[in-house]
Amino acid sequence: MELLKEKIRQEGKVLSEEVLKVDSFLNHQIDPVLMQEIGKEFVSRFSDQQITKIVTIESSGIAPATMAGLLLGVPVVFARKRKSLTLTDHLYSAKVHSFTKGETNDISVSKDFISSADTVLLIDDFLANGQAALGLIEIVKQAGAQLAGVGIVIEKSFQPGGKMMRTSGIRVESLAEVQSLANGKVQFVGEENL
Ligand code: 5GP
Numbered sequence: 001m002e003l004l005k006e007k008i009r010q011e012g013k014v015l016s017e018e019v020l021k022v023d024s025f026l027n028h029q030i031d032p033v034l035m036q037e038i039g040k041e042f043v044s045r046f047s048d049q050q051i052t053k054i055v056t057i058e059s060s061g062i063a064p065a066t067m068a069g070l071l072l073g074v075p076v077v078f079a080r081k082r083k084s085l086t087l088t089d090h091l092y093s094a095k096v097h098s099f100t101k102g103e104t105n106d107i108s109v110s111k112d113f114i115s116s117a118d119t120v121l122l123i124d125d126f127l128a129n130g131q132a133a134l135g136l137i138e139i140v141k142q143a144g145a146q147l148a149g150v151g152i153v154i155e156k157s158f159q160p161g162g163k164m165m166r167t168s169g170i171r172v173e174s175l176a177e178v179q180s181l182a183n184g185k186v187q188f189v190g191e192e193n194l
Pocket residue numbers: 018019020021022027057060097098099100124125126127128129130131132133161
């Protein structure tokens with residue numbers, strides 16, 4: 001998605017060879033117009049699926065997921081990273097090791113909001129080692145729902161998550177694929193020789 005790549009080129013900050021900061025439009029401040037375009041792109045890429053629900057993880061997946069949900073006219077559910085004190089039972093839950101924080105959290109979703117009747121599109125902001133996505137997939141499995149696929153805003157293709165999921169037959173659609181963050185530069189897949 002060219003508009004997204006241009007935004008990353010202009011505003012993305014390479015924090016290390018492994019971490020890209022996009023706080024100005026996705027992870028802290030949000031660019032709603034760009035989010036709307038991202039929502040449209042996800043909807044178009046998964047237009048062959050009868051999606052009934054979008055599932056994401058708090059907090060940075062919520063903006064792109066909500067835009068896609070608005071366009072599809074389906075609810076958006078976000079997995080919580082901390083268990084609510086009032087909701088300890090009646091949950092689907094999975095363990096997720098956080099790439100950026102280096103800690104393992106339980107993520108959970110109320111059983112009220114995903115059922116075996118659902119076809120779920122998972123959406124997240126970044127794909128690195130695939131732990132967040134695998135945790136969400138585990139929750140979809142616990143619910144007995146169908147998985148339409150995984151929509152990712154920025155995939156870091158030099159990390160193993162995308163390959164691991166595609167190899168196991170999961171459909172992954174990423175709107176920007178980063179080949180490398182070496183030398184403080186964002187290089188996208190397919191732009192190796194530019
Ligand atoms: P994974 O579970 O695939 O290893 O990592 C994905 C999660 O870690 C995403 O939900 C995202 O919040 C965070 N993450 C991974 N890599 C980056 C990165 O380079 N920049 C930012 N801002 N977040 C990242």
